[in-house]
Amino acid sequence: MLTTTNKNITKEYIKGPFGKIHYWTVGKGEPLLLIHQSSSSCEEYARLVPFLADKFQLVSYDWPGHGNSDDPDFELGVPEYTESALAVLDYLKIKKCHVLGHHGGALLAMNIAYLQPERVYKLILSGTSGPKTEKESEKFKNSLPIKKHQVIPKDGQWILETWKRYTHYLVHVEPEEILSPFLNNIMSKMRPYDAHFGVLCWNREPALNSLKMPVLLIQGSLDTFVSCQEKLLDNIPNAERFVINNAGPFHYYGNPKESAEIINKFLSR
Numbered sequence: 300m301l302t303t304t305n306k307n308i309t310k311e312y313i314k315g316p317f318g319k320i321h322y323w324t325v326g327k328g329e330p331l332l333l334i335h336q337s338s339s340s341c342e343e344y345a346r347l348v349p350f351l352a353d354k355f356q357l358v359s360y361d362w363p364g365h366g367n368s369d370d371p372d373f374e375l376g377v378p379e380y381t382e383s384a385l386a387v388l389d390y391l392k393i394k395k396c397h398v399l400g401h402h403g404g405a406l407l408a409m410n411i412a413y414l415q416p417e418r419v420y421k422l423i424l425s426g427t428s429g430p431k432t433e434k435e436s437e438k439f440k441n442s443l444p445i446k447k448h449q450v451i452p453k454d455g456q457w458i459l460e461t462w463k464r465y466t467h468y469l470v471h472v473e474p475e476e477i478l479s480p481f482l483n484n485i486m487s488k489m490r491p492y493d494a495h496f497g498v499l500c501w502n503r504e505p506a507l508n509s510l511k512m513p514v515l516l517i518q519g520s521l522d523t524f525v526s527c528q529e530k531l532l533d534n535i536p537n538a539e540r541f542v543i544n545n546a547g548p549f550h551y552y553g554n555p556k557e558s559a560e561i562i563n564k565f566l567s568r
Contacts, residue, residue: 307325307326307352308323308324308325308348309323309324309325310322310323311323312367313386313387313390315363315368315369315383315386315387316379316382316383316386317363317369317371317372317375317379317382317383318363318368318369318370318371318372319368319369320360320361320363320368320369320383320386320387321341321360321361321366321367321368322341322358322359322360322361322387323341323358323359323360324356324357324358324359324391325348325352325356325357326348326351326352326353326354326355326356326357327352327353327355327356328353328354328355328356329355329356329396329397329420329566330355330356330358330388330391330393330395330396330397331351331355331356331357331358331396331397331398331399331562331566332358332359332384332387332388332393332396332397332398332399332408332411333347333357333358333359333399333400334359334360334384334398334399334400334401334404334405334407334408335359335361335362335365335401335404336401336402336403336404336426336548337362337365337402337403337404337493337494337495337498338365338483338484338487338493338494338495339365339366339480339483339484339487340361340365340366340367340483341359341360341361341366342366342479342483343359343401343480343483343549343551343552344357344359344551346551346552346555347551347555347558347559347562350555350556350559350560350563351559351562351563354563354567355397355566356393358387358388358391358393358396360383360384360387362380362383362494363375363379363380363383364490364491364492364494365487365490365494366483368383370490370491370492371491371492374492374496374497375492375494375497376497376498376500376501377406377407377410377497377498377501378410378501379497380407380494380497380498381407381410381411381414384407384411385411385414385415388418394418395417395418395419395420396418396419396420397419397420397421397422397423397566398411398412398419398421398422398423399422399423399425399562400423400424400425400427401425401426401551402425402426402427402524402548403494403495403498403499404425405424405425405426405427406427406498406501406503407498408422408423408424409422409424409427409503409506409507409510410501410503410506412506412509412510412512413505413506413509413510416509416510416511416512419512420512420566421512421513421514421515421565421566422510422512422513422514422515423514423515423517423562423565424514424515424516424517424531425516425517425518426517426518426519426522426524426525426548427516427525427528427531428524428525428526428527428528429526429527429528429529429530429531430527430530430531430534451488458485461481461484461485462477462481465477465480465481465484465549467547468480468521468547468548468549468553469547469549469552469553470547471545471553472552472553476552476553477552479552480549480552507531507534507535508534510535510537510538511536511537512537513537513538513565514535514537514538514539515538515539515540515541515561515562515565516528516531516532516535516538516539516540516541517540517541517542517543517558517561518540518541518542518543519542519543519546519547519548519550519554520542520543520544520545520546521545521546521547522546522547522548522550523547523548524548525548528540539565541561541565543557543558543561546558
């Protein structure tokens with residue numbers, strides 16, 4: 300569901316390990332792979348194009364079971380979603396690139412840097428939380444199956460409640476612009492698997508403790524899905540952090556210019 304009107308964007312499909320993968324690419328310069336969050340699509344980064352395509356070759360793709368990519372035959376996790384990302388890079392013959400991932404996409408970005416560090420110039424982990432205590436981790440994991448099997452009510456009230464949440468997340472954005480992330484979320488309910496569960500069960504500690512390349516941590520100040528991100532500075536020796544004021548969990552939709560400025564400043568040094 301790519302709504303950007305930029306005529307220079309190339310949109311194609313490749314044969315991936317779990318079905319067809321939809322991707323887009325635009326711009327010239329060092330490649331920058333943009334990995335969206337769970338229950339989203341590569342549309343998440345379309346608003347960065349006017350600000351970054353003159354400096355970088357932007358590449359984004361729909362995870363399997365997201366956007367215009369095929370549904371997988373079984374529930375995937377971080378290893379499989381990472382495999383799909385690498386398939387896109389291989390198809391485009393990109394040997395080395397910058398990698399940015401947001402929320403669940405940050406875990407995929409982290410795993411790419413862990414598995415193939417020689418392919419990553421710089422890494423941007425956006426909207427990822429700091430370490431949880433063992434008790435917090437156990438409580439979180441135990442809550443996932445309950446959320447996973449929630450039934451959609453027939454009265455449709457959940458659609459209105461979802462819309463209200465998105466208008467709260469994107470308070471300074473016009474309703475027409477909120478439609479894209481909102482509809483991505485609604486349409487994700489039609490897919491056979493919710494990627495949140497496979498992604499959030501992944502043990503990131505080995506990857507997190509292995510990062511040697513320059514790392515930027517980004518967080519929207521109003522992003523309630525992120526906690527204790529500053530503690531990651533103790534885990535990652537080459538990391539720095541930037542907080543976007545008055546930005547929530549969808550700042551690539553709501554704050555594209557400021558987000559692009561932060562990205563460009565970090566990658567251009």
